[in-house]
Amino acid sequence: MAVLLAGPTGAGLGLLLPGFFVVGTAFGVCIPTISATAMQAHPHSAGAASALLGAAQFVVGGAIGPLAGRGASGGPVLLGAVMTATAVLAILALTLSRASHDGDGVADEAH
Numbered sequence: 001m002a003v004l005l006a007g008p009t010g011a012g013l014g015l016l017l018p019g020f021f022v023v024g025t026a027f028g029v030c031i032p033t034i035s036a037t038a039m040q041a042h043p044h045s046a047g048a049a050s051a052l053l054g055a056a057q058f059v060v061g062g063a064i065g066p067l068a069g070r071g072a073s074g075g076p077v078l079l080g081a082v083m084t085a086t087a088v089l090a091i092l093a094l095t096l097s098r099a100s101h102d103g104d105g106v107a108d109e110a111h
Contacts, residue, residue: 064082
């Protein structure tokens with residue numbers, strides 16, 4: 001939100017830096033917890049699960065980084081839009097993931 005507001009209002013770094021601090025802190029708390037929770041459901045293959053999560057983070061970061069950087073010359077609005085879109089996609093993935101599990105961490109099997 002801070003990134004989207006910083007461009008049109010001209011607030012600059014005074015608004016951007018606290019916003020980036022909040023996002024960075026949230027990632028620092030969430031990412032290890034998400035990884036541990038994902039691997040908890042499959043302890044027999046925790047190494048493969050960890051490798052897959054790490055690879056997915058690099059692939060998504062590599063794909064989205066240039067898109068966010070493309071708008072650097074035009075201000076922070078595109079960066080804010082990319083951050084918002086990825087947050088919405090993460091919520092959608094969480095919703096779809098929860099819908100396919102029956103509460104015990106194991107995916108439902110289609111018969």
